Every structure is written in C-alpha cells, then in structure tokens.
Amino acid sequence: MAKLTPVGTSPRAPKSIPAAPSQSSQSSLASAIFQRPLSLYLSAALFRIVLILYGLWQDANSPIKYTDIDYLVFTDAARFVARGQSPYARETYRYTPVLAWLLLPTAYQTGSPFWDAVWFSSGKVLFAAADLVAGWLLERVLIMGRGDARPMDVPTARKFAAIWLLNPMVATISTRGSSEGLLGVLVMALLWAVMARQVTLAGLLLGFGVHFKIYPFIYAPAIVWWMDRERIAGSDAVAPTKVLNRIMGFFTPSRIRLAAVSLATFMGLNITMFNIYGAPFLTHTYLHHVTRIDHRHNFSPYNTQLYLASAFPDLSALRIESVAFLPQLILACVLIPLVVAKKDLPTAMLAQTFAFATFNKVCTSQYFLWYMILLPLYLPGSSFLKTKRLGVSALTLWVASQGLWLQQGYELEFLGRSTFLPGLWLASLGFFLVNCWILGIIIGDVLIRSKVS
Amino acid sequence: MRERITFIQKLGDSLEPSALTVSGRDLNGPNVRAVREDKLTFSLDELPSELHTLLKASHELHIRWVSPVAYETVSPLLARLPPGFHLFYTPGQGTDVASHKLCSTLQDVFGSITCSTPAESFTSLPVDRFSHATASQYYQPLGSLSHFIRYAKGQLCPASDSSCAARLDGLTGASSLDVSYDTISHALKITALWPYQSQPVRAMSRPRVRTEVGVLSAEKPPTMKDHELGIAGLLTVLGQDAKPSATMFAFASRHRDAESGFSATFLTPTGLHPTLQIRLESSKPPSTSTYCSPHAYLILPNTIFADKYQFSDDLFLASKNLTALRFISQPVDLEAPAYVMKPWGSAVLVELAPPSKSPQPWTAEIPLHLRYLSPAHGGYAGVQVPHPAVFWACTAEEGTKFPNNPFERVNLGYDGLFGPRTVFWHVEPRAQGGERLVSTVKVPVLDLNRMEWVNVGTAVTVLLGFAWVVWKLLGVYRKAGHGRVLTKEAKKEKKRQ
Numbered sequence: 001m002a003k004l005t006p007v008g009t010s011p012r013a014p015k016s017i018p019a020a021p022s023q024s025s026q027s028s029l030a031s032a033i034f035q036r037p038l039s040l041y042l043s044a045a046l047f048r049i050v051l052i053l054y055g056l057w058q059d060a061n062s063p064i065k066y067t068d069i070d071y072l073v074f075t076d077a078a079r080f081v082a083r084g085q086s087p088y089a090r091e092t093y094r095y096t097p098v099l100a101w102l103l104l105p106t107a108y109q110t111g112s113p114f115w116d117a118v119w120f121s122s123g124k125v126l127f128a129a130a131d132l133v134a135g136w137l138l139e140r141v142l143i144m145g146r147g148d149a150r151p152m153d154v155p156t157a158r159k160f161a162a163i164w165l166l167n168p169m170v171a172t173i174s175t176r177g178s179s180e181g182l183l184g185v186l187v188m189a190l191l192w193a194v195m196a197r198q199v200t201l202a203g204l205l206l207g208f209g210v211h212f213k214i215y216p217f218i219y220a221p222a223i224v225w226w227m228d229r230e231r232i233a234g235s236d237a238v239a240p241t242k243v244l245n246r247i248m249g250f251f252t253p254s255r256i257r258l259a260a261v262s263l264a265t266f267m268g269l270n271i272t273m274f275n276i277y278g279a280p281f282l283t284h285t286y287l288h289h290v291t292r293i294d295h296r297h298n299f300s301p302y303n304t305q306l307y308l309a310s311a312f313p314d315l316s317a318l319r320i321e322s323v324a325f326l327p328q329l330i331l332a333c334v335l336i337p338l339v340v341a342k343k344d345l346p347t348a349m350l351a352q353t354f355a356f357a358t359f360n361k362v363c364t365s366q367y368f369l370w371y372m373i374l375l376p377l378y379l380p381g382s383s384f385l386k387t388k389r390l391g392v393s394a395l396t397l398w399v400a401s402q403g404l405w406l407q408q409g410y411e412l413e414f415l416g417r418s419t420f421l422p423g424l425w426l427a428s429l430g431f432f433l434v435n436c437w438i439l440g441i442i443i444g445d446v447l448i449r450s451k452v453s
Numbered sequence: 454m455r456e457r458i459t460f461i462q463k464l465g466d467s468l469e470p471s472a473l474t475v476s477g478r479d480l481n482g483p484n485v486r487a488v489r490e491d492k493l494t495f496s497l498d499e500l501p502s503e504l505h506t507l508l509k510a511s512h513e514l515h516i517r518w519v520s521p522v523a524y525e526t527v528s529p530l531l532a533r534l535p536p537g538f539h540l541f542y543t544p545g546q547g548t549d550v551a552s553h554k555l556c557s558t559l560q561d562v563f564g565s566i567t568c569s570t571p572a573e574s575f576t577s578l579p580v581d582r583f584s585h586a587t588a589s590q591y592y593q594p595l596g597s598l599s600h601f602i603r604y605a606k607g608q609l610c611p612a613s614d615s616s617c618a619a620r621l622d623g624l625t626g627a628s629s630l631d632v633s634y635d636t637i638s639h640a641l642k643i644t645a646l647w648p649y650q651s652q653p654v655r656a657m658s659r660p661r662v663r664t665e666v667g668v669l670s671a672e673k674p675p676t677m678k679d680h681e682l683g684i685a686g687l688l689t690v691l692g693q694d695a696k697p698s699a700t701m702f703a704f705a706s707r708h709r710d711a712e713s714g715f716s717a718t719f720l721t722p723t724g725l726h727p728t729l730q731i732r733l734e735s736s737k738p739p740s741t742s743t744y745c746s747p748h749a750y751l752i753l754p755n756t757i758f759a760d761k762y763q764f765s766d767d768l769f770l771a772s773k774n775l776t777a778l779r780f781i782s783q784p785v786d787l788e789a790p791a792y793v794m795k796p797w798g799s800a801v802l803v804e805l806a807p808p809s810k811s812p813q814p815w816t817a818e819i820p821l822h823l824r825y826l827s828p829a830h831g832g833y834a835g836v837q838v839p840h841p842a843v844f845w846a847c848t849a850e851e852g853t854k855f856p857n858n859p860f861e862r863v864n865l866g867y868d869g870l871f872g873p874r875t876v877f878w879h880v881e882p883r884a885q886g887g888e889r890l891v892s893t894v895k896v897p898v899l900d901l902n903r904m905e906w907v908n909v910g911t912a913v914t915v916l917l918g919f920a921w922v923v924w925k926l927l928g929v930y931r932k933a934g935h936g937r938v939l940t941k942e943a944k945k946e947k948k949r950q
Contacts, residue, residue: 063772072762091762092787231937296788296825301918305911307899311792311827327919339926342937355922359915414724418832418897421904429914436918440925447929 034158041132044165048128051175052121060117071177074099074123075106082107088280094288096212097273097281099179102126127174127181134184135165137192138376141346144195152380160376173369180366183213184373190216191346191377194223199254200261207265214289215370218356220262222337222348224255297409297424299363299402301432304425306361328359336443343446346377351442358435382445394438401431455494455663457859458656460487461527461684462670463649470687470697473654473668478692480666482654487668488527489647490860494640501608507558508634508641512543513587515864516632518563521596521839521891523884524628524648528671529682531879532708532862534629535752535839536890538563538595541578541587541864542571545636564600566593573795576782578869586869590782591797592752594837594891598624616657623647631862644862658691665690668697677703679742680853680876704858705849707868711739711878716885717840720818723894727757729819731843736807736815738845739878745847746776747805747880749819750867755798756791756836757821757894764803774817776804780870790825802870805843823896832900840890845878846871 034040055066077087077100087093087100103126108119139161145151152160164170164184174181186209193202202223209216229252273281297303302324309319332355340348350371357367384391405427411417412424462468462485473482497505508514521536540559544552556568568574568591575589602621610617624630624645631644658664669686677683681704687697713735720728731749738745753759764770764778780802786794805817826834842865849855853874868877882890 061768063766063769065766065769069762072765076762228937292788301911301915304899304907307825308828308904308907310790311899324915327915331919331922335923335926338935339930342935343929343933359919412725412897414726415722416724416895416897418900420832420897420899421907425907425910429910432914433918436921440921443922443925443929447932 034155034162037158040158040162040165041136044132044135044162044171045128047166047171048131048175051171052124052128055124055175056117056121066176068173068176068178070179071123074103074177074179075120078103078123079107086277086280088277088284094284095179096269096285097277098212098269099182124175124177127177127179128171130181130185131170131174132165134181134188134373135161137185137188138164138373141188141192141195141377142380144192156380160380163376163379164373167372170369170372173366178366178369180369183209183216183370186212187216187219187349187370188373190219190223191349191374194226194345197254199227199257203258203261204265206258207262207267208269210262210266211269214286215353215356218332218352219349221333222341222345222352224258225337225341226345226348227252227254227258228342297412297420299365299367299405299428299431300361301359301428302361303428304420307420324359324361328356331355331359340443340446346374347442347446350374350378351439354435354439354442358432358439378442378445383441383448390441394441397434398438401427401434405431454496454499454661455665456658457490457492457665457667459490459492459667459669459860460485460652460654461490461530462487462668463527464671464673467670467672467685468654468668468687470699473687473689473697475689475691475694475696478659478664479657480655480689480691482668484651484653485668486649486651487654487670488530488649489652490530491645493643495643496640500641503558503561504641507555510545510552511555511634511636512545513541513635513864514543514633515541515587516563516630517541517865518595518598518601518630520628521594521889522628523882523888523890525650525881526628526646527649528710529684529704529706529708529858529860530646530862531710532865532868532877533842533844533879533882534865535750535842536594537752537839538566538593539752539866540575540591541589541866542575542591543588544571562601562604563595563598565595568593568797569795574797576784576796576799578782579780587864590800590866592754592800593797594754594839598627598630601630633864656691663690664692667700669700672701674701674703678705680705680849682706682709705853705855706858706860707855707876708862709739709876709878711845711880713737714881714883715843716883717890717892718885719838719892719894723823723896725823725897727821727823727894729821729838729841729892731805731817731819731841732814733805733807733816733843733880734814735812736809737812738810738847740845740847740876743847743850743876745845745878747807747817747843747845748779748867749803749805749817749841749843751801751803751819751841752839752866753798753801753821754836754838755794755796755824756826756896757823757838758785758787758799759801759819759821760787761785763820771806773820774806774808774815775819776806778802779804787822792825792827794824800866802867823894826896826898828899828901828904830901832898832902834896834898836894836896838892838894840882840892842867843880843882845880847876847878848872849874849876 058064058066073090073093074095076090077093077095080089081087081097081100082104087095087097093100103123105122106120110116110119139154139157142152142157142160143154170181170184186205190202190205190209193199193205206216206220206223209219229249273285300306332352336348336351336355340351353371353374357363357370360367379385384394405424408419408423408427412419466486468482468485473480497508500508517534517539519534519536519539542555553570555571556566556574559566559568571589571591575591577589578586580588602624605621606618610621626647627645628648629646631642633642633644634640654668656664656666666689667686669684672683672685674683674685683701683703685701686699688700689697713733715731715733717729717731720730729751733747751759759778759781761778761781764775770776778801780800782800784796785799803817803819808815823836826836844867855873868875871877884890
C-alpha cells in the first residue's frame with residue numbers, strides 16, 4: 001500500500017527547530033522550556049518524580065493517603081496474579097488482566113521496606129512514564145498538522161503539549177496511581193499511527209484500547225471515515241456517481257485492514273483472557289458495565305433519574321435510562337464522525353470523547369482525563385484562544401458548574417444533608433448544559449479554522 | 454419437660470435457708486436483688502408440629518434475642534451480644550424443603566422476621582476457623598418479644614391455666630432469650646434472663662415437670678483457683694425436697710466481668726461514611742497474668758457496612774486506636790444499594806488498640822459506610838445500628854479446661870472466632886441518653902416529595918443539550934458537507950486540473 005505522506009518525509013514538515021522570531025525574542029523561562037525538548041520533558045518528569053516521592057512520604061506518615069484507592073485495587077490484583085490466582089479474586093477489580101500483569105513488579109517482595117516501597121511504586125512510575133510518552137506523541141501529532149491544516153513549528157507544538165505534560169491534574173492523577181494515563185498514551189499512539197498511515201499499528205492499538213477500556217471503540221467510525229481513498233491510497237479519484245460504486249468504493253483495502261486487525265486484536269485478547277480466567281473476566285471487565293446500578297452520585301445528568309428508577313424498577317413506565325445510550329451513541333459514533341472526522345480528525349476525536357463522557361450514564365472526574373489528552377490538538381487556533389473572553393468564560397463556567405456540583409456532593413457525602421433534590425440534580429444538569437455548550441463551540445470551530453465560513 | 458429457675462445475687466448477698474418456705478410444689482421467699490434465669494428443656498414431641506418439623510430438619514439452630522434496653526447482669530451470666538434477633542443455623546442433611554420453611558416459621562413465632570430463605574438471606578460462617586460454630590448466621594433488629602409471647606401463649610398454654618399465660622407475659626421484662634436445638638441432645642432449650650433488679654423469690658412447678666430452684670450468689674470458696682468463679686446458695690427440687698439444701702462450687706468460666714463499661718455513638722456529622730466511636734472507661738487489661746486484647750463484635754444490618762480494604766494500613770488503624778480487622782462475614786458488596794441486597798448484613802470483629810495500660814478512658818473509632826437507601830418522603834431515612842459487644846479476649850493459661858458449666862452460653866457469633874482456650878471479659882454497654890443500646894443514623898435519601906420533575910426535567914435537559922449539539926453539527930454540514938474541507942491551495946490545485 002502506498003503511503004501518501006509518511007510523517008518524517010513530509011515536504012511540508014519542518015526539518016528541525018526553526019525558532020519563530022516572536023519566540024526567540026522572549027527570554028523568559030517558559031519559552032526556554034519549549035525551545036529544547038530536554039527541558040520540557042525533564043521538568044515534566046521531575047514534576048512527577050517529586051509527586052511520587054511526596055506520595056511515599058504522605059503514605060508513610062499520614063493516615064490520609066496520597067495513593068488512590070484504585071491503585072490498591074490494581075496492586076492487590078497483581079499480588080493475586082503473582083500467586084498464580086485470578087486478578088478477579090480482588091473485589092471491585094473491573095479491568096483487563098493485562099493491567100494486573102503490567103503491575104506484577106509491584107507485588108515483588110524483597111524483605112527490605114525501602115525496596116518494597118520502590119517496587120510498590122513501580123506502577124506509578126509506569127503511569128507517569130505513559131504520561132510523558134503521551135505528551136511526546138502529542139507533540140509529534142501537532143507537528144504533523146491537525147487535519148489538513150498547516151503543520152506547526154516545534155516550539156509551539158511543545159507549548160501545547162505542555163498543557164498535558166505540565167498539567168497538575170494529569171500529573172497528580174497518574175502519580176496517585178490511576179491508570180487513566182495509559183489510556184492517554186494509547187489514544188495518542190492510535191491517532192499518531194492513523195495520521196502516519198500506519199494502518200496495521202492503528203488496528204492493533206484500536207483493538208487493544210477497546211479491550212483495555214471499551215470506550216475507545218467510538219474512535220473506530222471516525223478513523224474509518226477519515227481514511228478515505230484520497231487520503232490513504234493516494235489517488236485523488238473523481239467521486240463515483242453510481243450508488244453501488246460508492247458503496248463498493250467505501251471498502252478500501254486500508255479500511256478493511258484496520259477493521260480486520262483491530263477486531264482480531266480485540267477478540268484475540270478476549271479469547272485469551274477468557275481461556276485463562278474464565279467467566280469472571282467477562283463479568284467484571286465487560287458485563288459489569290451493563291448490569292451495574294449506577295446509583296452513587298456522579299456528574300451524569302441521568303444520575304438522579306437512575307437512582308429513582310433502580311429503587312422502583314416497576315414504577316416508571318417510561319424508562320429514560322434504557323434509551324439514554326441513544327443520544328450518546330448517535331453523537332459520538334455517527335454524527336460527529338460523519339460531519340467532523342474528514343475535516344479534522346483530532347477535533348472529531350475530542351468532540352466524540354466529550355460527547356461520550358457528557359451524555360454517559362455515569363460520569364466521574366477520571367472521564368475528564370479522556371478528553372484532556374486531545375485538548376491540546378484542538379486548542380491552537382480555536383475560538384477559545386482567539387477570543388479570550390470566550391475562552392475564559394468557558395473555563396470559568398466549566399469549573400464553576402463543576403464546583404457547584406462538588407459543593408452539593410460534599411454536603412451530601414460528608415455532612416449528610418439530603419441534597420439529591422433539587423441541589424445535586426440541578427447542578428448535574430447545569431454542568432451537562434455547560435458541557436454541551438462547549439461541545440457545540442468545538443464542533444463549530446471546524447468551520448472557522450478551515451476558513452469556510 | 455424440665456425446668457430450672459435460678460436467682461443469682463452479687464457477692465456478699467446471700468439468703469439464709471430459713472428465709473425460703475417450701476410447701477408442696479411452691480417455693481416462696483423475700484424480695485432479693487438478683488438476676489433471674491429460667492431454663493426450660495423440651496423434648497421434640499412436646500412442641501407444636503411446625504416447630505417439630507423445622508427442628509427435625511435442622512442440625513443446629515440457635516436463636517439469641519437480646520433486648521435493646523440496657524441491662525445489668527451478674528457473674529457468671531455475663532455473655533453479651535448486640536441487641537436484636539440473632540440466628541445461628543446449620544441445616545440437616547438433604548432437607549432443603551424444610552430449610553425453605555425456616556424463615557416463614559420464624560415469622561410465625563417471632564413476628565417481623567423478614568428473611569426469605571437461608572440461601573439468600575443468611576451469611577455463611579467460616580468452617581475452617583474453629584469447628585464449634587454453625588454454618589450460617591442471620592440477624593435482624595427486633596425490639597420486643599411481644600409476638601413470641603402471643604405465639605407461645607396460644608401454642609403452649611391450656612386455656613384454663615392462667616398462671617402459664619402470666620408467666621409468659623413476664624418475658625416482656627426479659628433482657629435476653631436463647632432458644633437452642635442440636636441433633637445430639639435432641640432437645641429444645643429455652644433460656645430467659647431478667648436483669649439485675651429487686652424481685653420476689655417465687656416459683657411453682659406443674660405436675661410432671663421437674664423444677665429445680667436455685668437461690669445463689671457469687672462466692673469465693675477457699676479452694677477456688679484464679680481462673681475460676683465461685684457460686685454458693687440454696688437448691689430445691691420442687692415437689693421432691695421439703696427444704697432447700699446448701700451448695701457451693703467453683704468452675705472455670707469462659708465469660709467474665711471486666712468491671713468497666715463502654716458507650717457507642719456515631720460521630721457527627723455522619724454523612725454517608727459514619728464513624729462509630731466506642732468510648733471505653735478503662736484501658737487496663739482485666740487480667741495481668743495472660744495476654745489480653747480488647748475486641749468489638751459488630752452486627753451491621755445491610756444498610757451499613759465496613760470496607761475490609763480500609764483496615765489494611767497500620768497508620769490509619771493506629772489513628773483510630775484499632776489493631777486489625779479480625780473477621781468480616783462474606784460476601785460484603787461494596788457498591789450495591791441496600792434495596793437490592795439479599796443477605797441480612799455483616800458481622801465484624803475488630804481488635805482494638807488501647808493507647809496505654811492505665812485505667813484511663815479512651816476511644817476507638819470504626820469507619821463504616823452507608824449504602825444508598827430507597828427514596829423516602831422528606832429526604833431522610835433512619836438506619837438502626839445495634840451497639841457492639843465489647844470484651845477483652847484473654848488466653849487462658851496452658852492446661853485450663855472449660856468443662857460444661859450450668860451457666861455456659863455458647864454460639865454467640867464471636868465465640869466461634871476464637872480458640873477454645875479464650876476467656877471473654879465483658880465490658881458493660883452503657884446507654885447514652887435514652888435507655889436503648891441502638892444508635893440511629895440519619896441517612897440522606899432522594900426526597901420523594903420532590904421527585905415529580907426528575908423524569909421530565911432530565912429528559913428535557915438531555916434533549917436540549919442534544920439538540921444544541923446536533924444544531925451545531927447541522928451548521929457545519931450545511932456549509933461544508935460531510936467531507937473534508939479543502940485548503941485554499943488545494944482548491945486552486947483542483948481548479949487547475
């Protein structure tokens with residue numbers, strides 16, 4: 001298969017680091033960080049090392065732990081695996097066994113408390129390293145150029161990659177031991193592979209990503225739609241007129257390859273895991289998400305309604321929760337890929353993730369990380385950066401509506417006040433509407449930035 | 454049927470034999486401050502048929518009902534349990550059908566017992582731990598024996614016998630009621646205990662019932678060893694003895710008095726993660742010669758639970774004055790709301806860590822979590838949590854034997870979690886404020902009075918958000934279609950072609 005523009009040989013991609021005059025004139029620390037790769041990645045790495053060390057100190061000295069409870073779940077599961085047992089022996093382990101395998105070093109016991117702590121932290125080091133790799137891939141994709149837009153110079157690319165790399169929220173989440181950073185690297189690698197026309201690699205990553213966390217399946221339609229004949233086969237063919245030809249024309253070799261490789265990867269992993277761990281693998285990794293009653297309060301607009309419906313399963317005639325997946329999947333898997341993907345793949349993926357999280361039946365703050373990795377690809381030239389007031393308002397509204405919800409949640413969780421109605425419910429609806437507004441602007445930006453309007 | 458009635462006074466209080474008058478089948482004496490225990494033993498064929506059938510299908514069945522009203526007791530009747538209705542059960546072999554009827558029979562006998570079947574509602578107890586425990590456990594709050602009294606009157610008392618009914622009515626004031634059956638003894642034993650209070654010594658026996666009456670008090674016979682308790686007093690077999698005969702004996706007892714108290718309260722605000730604070734009056738071990746450590750045995754209804762994973766960090770445990778979580782019944786779902794829970798709840802044994810060995814008051818805190826409860830009018834629901842049983846578990850010295858003693862109480866839930874050489878030194882629960890040994894946690898729930906807009910409001914908001922996003926997508930589609938947007942250079946190139 002002919003590759004049109006492999007990344008390294010793109011005639012339009014700048015060879016090395018031609019510093020823009022506007023930036024070289026700035027002698028601030030910030031611009032120095034973005035000039036040389038070492039300084040950015042070193043500061044991102046140092047940031048995480050300091051957080052991991054601080055976490056070790058806090059865990060050893062305070063009854064309130066820095067380490068996330070999820071990390072204890074993962075490492076408990078890894079310990080079960082190290083003893084030859086199933087990771088699902090640990091209650092609430094709802095992930096692929098691969099995660100427990102990756103964390104096997106955390107189960108290593110040396111007998112010395114110091115080295116045990118080092119081994120125990122190895123999973124956090126892995127997650128933090130995944131952050132850095134995700135940031136580096138982010139920089140690569142930015143340099144390649146978003147969609148059909150012009151590629152970006154390296155220092156500017158690094159500046160935007162820093163939104164992820166130096167983001168305190170991202171660094172804290174991964175050093176506390178949440179595995180979401182691994183998703184970041186998977187998604188960014190997938191996007192890089194697609195844009196570099198590495199179809200087989202993209203298929204492998206897509207299949208693995210869906211096996212790992214289900215939700216990356218939403219990227220499949222966008223990638224497939226983006227991968228048209230013009231883009232990937234190199235032939236700028238005249239659009240076929242006959243319907244049948246158009247349908248046949250859709251099935252390009254690269255699309256078929258992507259579908260075959262990703263499906264084989266996904267099914268291969270599932271069959272392997274099922275053979276090793278049996279029914280508990282299916283129950284906890286996948287079926288749990290179908291059967292769970294998501295009653296604990298979270299950001300989802302459906303939350304209050306779901307609590308009500310789960311308590312009175314016979315009462316509600318119209319079951320909103322059983323059709324709730326419709327707006328979510330129509331947006332994330334059909335409309336956004338169809339309208340946005342060919343124009344701007346990274347923005348399409350951001351909008352899909354945003355729509356998926358916003359319209360989901362459960363939404364917790366870890367979901368925000370899913371779209372945060374894609375944000376730096378969209379932001380350059382976006383109306384949020386062009387119109388400062390819009391950007392500030394969007395950020396303020398997003399933070400404030402979330403803060404309002406958190407305040408209501410705090411009153412419920414810790415003060416025991418019954419804030420379910422109306423406080424928590426209205427706050428989640430408010431947060432939902434703010435998210436929808438932002439999503440609308442992201443989608444509308446596809447026109448502005450392509451200078452079509 | 455056999456019967457034993459025992460009054461036990463404190464050390465130093467004793468009755469002269471002349472104070473008791475025995476006439477035929479009656480025994481009368483003065484008012485004494487004492488604990489009263491009535492123990493009745495029935496053979497199976499004396500029981501109503503439904504009970505007969507149920508027991509025949511059981512291998513072991515032990516009911517332990519404890520009143521929520523705080524009560525004082527005396528040695529050796531010291532074994533305590535959290536208030537409520539406890540059941541310890543091992544089914545007989547191949548008797549699934551009869552086992553299915555257990556819950557409905559219990560409901561007939563005791564009233565509001567809401568279990569469905571042992572398989573669904575009971576939790577299994579560890580079989581590997583110590584062999585003297587039953588296979589499964591059940592608990593539910595039960596404030597009074599009124600339903601049981603009504604049932605027993607109807608089944609056991611002949612219509613003509615008013616004294617029978619009067620005696621059963623006396624159970625209203627009882628502090629605990631034990632019902633025990635096992636296939637080895639093939640008999641049903643019912644034991645009722647009335648608290649330490651002033652009461653008349655009075656007993657009478659019915660024909661064909663062997664009734665033994667003891668008026669006893671704690672004593673220290675000179676031959677008594679350190680690990681033993683002494684008892685002395687007067688014994689009379691009604692209708693057989695013309696006068697009481699004196700007795701004195703000593704025995705090793707598994708349950709002893711730590712001679713201190715505790716109270717239990719939930720720290721406020723309780724929120725959704727309430728902390729049960731146990732305030733102990735002394736941190737001085739009851740026995741200095743052997744290893745002792747304080748424990749709390751909690752019975753948690755399925756609305757509230759302990760997360761075993763939270764008890765793994767030493768610093769966290771130390772900050773709460775806890776040593777370790779020693780036992781938690783399984784399974785405990787850490788996520789499910791209460792309204793889908795089938796098992797009754799969970800039993801938890803926590804070892805406490807006194808900060809010093811001085812007789813200072815101290816507290817231990819047990820972190821718990823609430824499940825989501827069904828929506829209710831007003832936005833709040835109450836969860837009743839019985840106060841735990843708190844005791845010092847001490848190892849008896851090597852070679853100590855605990856032969857069956859007449860006041861032994863077994864199958865208490867926690868006794869099966871310790872080795873056979875453990876002595877339980879009980880700390881007396883003190884009721885805070887009222888007289889009840891039950892705390893109520895106010896749980897925030899969805900307010901049913903305000904729910905009318907939830908379905909419509911959620912649907913309208915979601916549709917509004919959806920419509921806005923679709924509108925924006927439509928805007929892009931109308932201007933640029935579903936394909937790629939060509940850059941200016943690309944457009945020019947296309948025109949040239």
